[in-house]
Amino acid sequence: MDITTIRSIRHSPAKSNGKSPTAPKPETVRVNLDKRSYNIYIERNSLSKLGSIVLKDLKLTSGAEGRVAAVLINPKIENYYGKIVQASLEDAGFTYLPIVLVAGETYKTLQTVRRIYRILYDQAVDRRTVIVAVGGGVIGDVAGYVAATYQRGLDFVQVPTTLLAQVDSSVGGKVGVNLEQAKNLIGAFYQPRVVVADPVTLSSLPFRERRSGLAEIIKCGAIADADFFKFVAEDVTGMLRLSSNRLESAIATSIKIKARVVEQDERDNGIRAILNFGHTVGHAVEALTGYHVYRHGEAVAVGMVSACLIGEEMGITPPSATSAILDVLQKAGFPFHLDERIYPNDVIRVTALDKKSVGGSARFVLLERLGKATAGHDVSNDIIKAALLRQRKL
Numbered sequence: 001m002d003i004t005t006i007r008s009i010r011h012s013p014a015k016s017n018g019k020s021p022t023a024p025k026p027e028t029v030r031v032n033l034d035k036r037s038y039n040i041y042i043e044r045n046s047l048s049k050l051g052s053i054v055l056k057d058l059k060l061t062s063g064a065e066g067r068v069a070a071v072l073i074n075p076k077i078e079n080y081y082g083k084i085v086q087a088s089l090e091d092a093g094f095t096y097l098p099i100v101l102v103a104g105e106t107y108k109t110l111q112t113v114r115r116i117y118r119i120l121y122d123q124a125v126d127r128r129t130v131i132v133a134v135g136g137g138v139i140g141d142v143a144g145y146v147a148a149t150y151q152r153g154l155d156f157v158q159v160p161t162t163l164l165a166q167v168d169s170s171v172g173g174k175v176g177v178n179l180e181q182a183k184n185l186i187g188a189f190y191q192p193r194v195v196v197a198d199p200v201t202l203s204s205l206p207f208r209e210r211r212s213g214l215a216e217i218i219k220c221g222a223i224a225d226a227d228f229f230k231f232v233a234e235d236v237t238g239m240l241r242l243s244s245n246r247l248e249s250a251i252a253t254s255i256k257i258k259a260r261v262v263e264q265d266e267r268d269n270g271i272r273a274i275l276n277f278g279h280t281v282g283h284a285v286e287a288l289t290g291y292h293v294y295r296h297g298e299a300v301a302v303g304m305v306s307a308c309l310i311g312e313e314m315g316i317t318p319p320s321a322t323s324a325i326l327d328v329l330q331k332a333g334f335p336f337h338l339d340e341r342i343y344p345n346d347v348i349r350v351t352a353l354d355k356k357s358v359g360g361s362a363r364f365v366l367l368e369r370l371g372k373a374t375a376g377h378d379v380s381n382d383i384i385k386a387a388l389l390r391q392r393k394l
């Protein structure tokens with residue numbers, strides 16, 4: 001599978017020396033999916049415009065009077081941004097209904113979904129209700145699943161406040177929850193009506209969470225655009241410290257890359273698989289360490305290196321691509337070697353159980369070069385093992 005068709009998204013770097021940030025210009029990315037098309041706004045302080053953006057993009061020309069905005073949010077995020085969100089929605093005429101959920105992956109469950117259904121029922125909300133997710137990927141996935149299913153579908157608005165949610169989970173319409181047996185097993189494809197990403201919210205985000213999102217940005221460059229990869233690599237530490245206005249440009253470019261893939265394969269039957277670069281071993285590393293040792297992006301960083309070494313073993317990935325990826329991950333302080341406590345045989349066993357495996361064997365996304373990925377590679381266990389043993393020694 002080839003992604004040359006999405007290579008037309010050329011990255012247009014913001015003018016910056018990487019040291020003295022000037023306010024970057026707001027960007028809008030359109031996700032073109034026929035009747036399910038929507039805008040993603042990347043703009044500083046856009047939280048305070050949330051209500052008017054929702055009115056405009058949901059085409060509520062006669063206002064929001066009588067409509068409930070059910071806002072799913074974590075206590076910490078509510079503390080930081082709840083008042084701005086509330087004022088903005090109420091100014092636009094919505095009735096504000098906050099639904100505050102305990103943070104964390106362990107609450108991404110059907111039980112949480114049921115609790116939310118119950119609140120919506122008790123509040124007697126009708127089908128004109130808008131479900132608004134304000135938070136990271138967990139809130140977005142849960143809220144989206146509620147929106148997809150309550151009364152057979154309510155309007156859904158994403159307000160991602162983690163870097164990972166801004167560049168990845170809020171884009172593309174995958175929503176859902178975990179089962180005890182496996183992550184993200186219950187879900188739906190349900191596109192939001194609009195996404196409002198306010199980069200200012202990233203200033204309260206803990207460092208590890210920021211870095212976790214950066215892994216997905218690095219991934220986007222690696223699979224689709226070598227120039228963009230270099231742009232990120234040149235000032236990766238400034239981006240992590242939020243001292244470089246490259247970050248906002250990088251958020252917009254990553255969203256464009258994901259959007260162009262999703263437009264071609266909304267339901268993940270083909271090319272969308274390339275977004276999984278680094279995720280096959282990454283998911284196994286998360287699962288084998290009980291989901292509380294690695295942040296998602298950290299596990300993806302380990303997985304990207306595994307995929308590069310597997311690609312090298314197969315004669316597909318040039319060592320120069322591996323070095324470039326290792327270099328940027330090292331600069332950002334990511335883990336990149338395979339921890340001694342993670343056994344290659346266990347990784348192989350878990351990757352075979354992955355949702356995306358075919359006939360009991362994992363399919364890998366590999367780099368043909370920096371900026372070009374191909375999916376669907378069937379890799380023998382011997383090659384996976386050889387690559388993982390090399391990765392232990394890095």
Ligand SMILES: NC(=O)c1ccc[n+]([C@@H]2O[C@H](COP(=O)([O-])OP(=O)(O)OC[C@H]3O[C@@H](n4cnc5c(N)ncnc54)[C@H](O)[C@@H]3O)[C@@H](O)[C@H]2O)c1
Pocket residue numbers: 074076077080103104105108135136137138139141161162163164165168169170171172173174175184201202203204205206209212296
């Ligand atoms: N739907 C998709 O396409 C998709 C893609 C990738 C990942 N995901 C899912 O996303 C989830 C991970 O998302 P995540 O990395 O955003 O983690 P998260 O949602 O768990 O958020 C991480 C932590 O950061 C806090 N937080 C959020 N915004 C903050 C802010 N601005 N300031 C301070 N704290 C803040 C949250 O309360 C939480 O404690 C996983 O469940 C994963 O499966 C979904």
